[in-house]
Amino acid sequence: MSKRIIVDYTNCMDTTLKLNGISKKKLSDLGSALQQAQKEVNHKKQAGQLGFMELPYKTSEAKDIMKLATRLKGKYDNFVVLGIGGSALGNICLQNSINHLYYNLLPKNKRRGFPRIFVLDNVDADMVKGLMDVIDVKKTLFNVITKSGTTSETMSQYFIFRKELEKRLGQKYRRNIIATTDIDKGYLRELADKERYTTLVVPKNVGGRFSVLSPVGLLSAAFGGIDIEQLLAGARYMDSLCQTNNMSKNPAMIYAALQYLMYKQGKTISVMMPYAQHLKEFADWYAQLWAESLGKAVNNKGKRVNVGPTPVKTLGATDQHSQVQLYMEGPFDKVVTILSVEKLAATLTIPSYNTHFLGGQTMNKLLLTEEKATTMALAQNNRPNLTITLPEINEFNLGQMIYLFELATAYMGELLEINTFDQPGVELGKILTYALMGRPGFEKKRKEIEKQLRKKGKFIV
């Protein structure tokens, strides 16, 4: 069994597809642009702008986090992440990928003494109240994560649980909170220092959606018993594979190249379809990374481009019975990335029953066969698809996967000539929220909005 993940893009090429395939020439013609992209990315890294590329090498920080988790694990029944977006999706992905699929339902001994893990990534009162029904806050460690310290969703959750903890534990409540935020700036940093919480640091040069291998993602992982040092080792291994400027040997380059060429020929929807329940949330993590990094109004020259592929998260074999009809017969606007796992942890044999053809075969073979059948059928219908295969699901391979897609995103951003690392499009919504919620300094905006709302005619059924 290879320790390397493999990218097979045979079903993207015109040697397989009669229509919509890419020629070898077209791909190799993109080589110099990709080498340029790699140079740009490395240049930004040298300039200290791309913190995500440094994270795999912060091994002593990972050791410290492991120690912290080991020391505290027996003291809490639950570990709750208060965070949203980049402060939640990586955490969810790591738990789902590595831990038991019904982890929170296992008794404590089956969790090797580690606490149950919850990620509270919405400001829905039914959800927050619901969580309170199933945890004892006294026995719960809350990890509040926001780099800026101003995220309304996270801070509102924090205020609610802080009060609950204080009510029950008095001044000892501090022990139940760990804050992950900027090293010296922002509201949460001030507050955490004043109230003397244990804190972890989000590096200044790491954005939310690239932060899973920073303390943002690593702390909850460590509390879930995940080997975070192996995660980083896998990311370093992928980094070493991606040093080459030979596109045909560089997994991140080839992924970016294929997605770019497909986008340019109208495949504007990038479907990710893992054939493994353990990778379901990986697709969700990817959806943020891809959408928020690459969906941009203007390019680096200030020209309006309104560019960006739309990621769609889906799941095999499940969504063969939901989305695949559309992928086979609908518009030719998609490229499908299949995530395949050679060997799951469990093996299950389907018992024989009379002469049913499934009897005696493994469920594992059925899943892999369905995957193979789907990729073949897509190809026969001239639907481009590629398969990324993990030998098995473990921390090392997941680290490889994370780093592969982060780097591919950075390359893709260079090809599209946009800023991969900002998110100006969400500012307006924040400003409107502040105005409507009465944040000081937004009074004028509020009056504007109210006037506007009064004016507008309504169309309602």
Added chain:
Amino acid sequence: MSKRIIVDYTNCMDTTLKLNGISKKKLSDLGSALQQAQKEVNHKKQAGQLGFMELPYKTSEAKDIMKLATRLKGKYDNFVVLGIGGSALGNICLQNSINHLYYNLLPKNKRRGFPRIFVLDNVDADMVKGLMDVIDVKKTLFNVITKSGTTSETMSQYFIFRKELEKRLGQKYRRNIIATTDIDKGYLRELADKERYTTLVVPKNVGGRFSVLSPVGLLSAAFGGIDIEQLLAGARYMDSLCQTNNMSKNPAMIYAALQYLMYKQGKTISVMMPYAQHLKEFADWYAQLWAESLGKAVNNKGKRVNVGPTPVKTLGATDQHSQVQLYMEGPFDKVVTILSVEKLAATLTIPSYNTHFLGGQTMNKLLLTEEKATTMALAQNNRPNLTITLPEINEFNLGQMIYLFELATAYMGELLEINTFDQPGVELGKILTYALMGRPGFEKKRKEIEKQLRKKGKFIV
């Protein structure tokens, strides 16, 4: 508080949007086509082809299912659905919408004595084995659901659990299985009759993705303590609202009209974004309904059209920090449907902390404000969006929602002039799976595939 759900499409119209809006004229010009679509749908209903339109009126069947669940509920700790696609998504949606968001973690008394509910919708050995770790199969009722009785995924799960049950319970194992299938046809029907299981019937004229209000969806709902009679009552109420042929008063017609006009002007991606954790899985249910019904290669005249909007499921406020950057700034290829809930079950006040502006306000207000801010910001960026508001989340309103979208799908299919109710595109994948798994009768196909696989050059990194 109105008992009716409200569709507000102000932000789709050119009176609000400077670009990409629909004019009143364009909308009203579609009126006659929609009336024709309604006639066609009613005609098919009269001909007995559209069973989903009859389901809301099968009240005595619902009563029988309620009785069955009430009689058996104390006997089992767990209720497990073995099903995939249309036999799973509706079940998941109903549980997620109505029941506690951490339902399976609640102690039994907080579940009013009802069993925990699991829906096993994949053939992943880690998942199936994982489920075995957290349930005692002796105390578990399995509901195996497949209309045709040939679904490989479902039957393989069934064979595995049947064997487990037999091992532990001997011949009594029958009591732990309920089969939901065709009334007189198919492998599961034969088997169930032979083995004398309790059975429920999937009506012949109801397809998987339209089956949530049939025994397919109702049995697990009843075992989860959901008031299925109110579900049907809500669906009947929506049916009554949709009797009018006046588009501007018919919620299903207006939804289909807007989606159709948006699709025709290049908004080929239909995003559904509920602002409520309880409606997260509703978006997943919708994604199947919309994709599988409307993604078709040929139209009713046999012409190749490769048509179909791509549904994308997302979640507010969570995905403001993931997808909204793309929706605000990316290509103008989307129409966003916001699902809004006026009043959640819980209310949570954010405690005051120093002078933080969130202090003293409710989390409920924050969520509704973020939703409002998102729709306004989308509109200001000329991104069409509409909002469907439920007064609150309960069975009656969920029944309305389900029926609204089912009927809108049927209308949309008529506008696109395609067959809404078949799924020919998944056949090829099934045939390839059968061939590769060695199902008798597919030997020739297998040889073909093997030859093909040998021939093909590989592109691999």
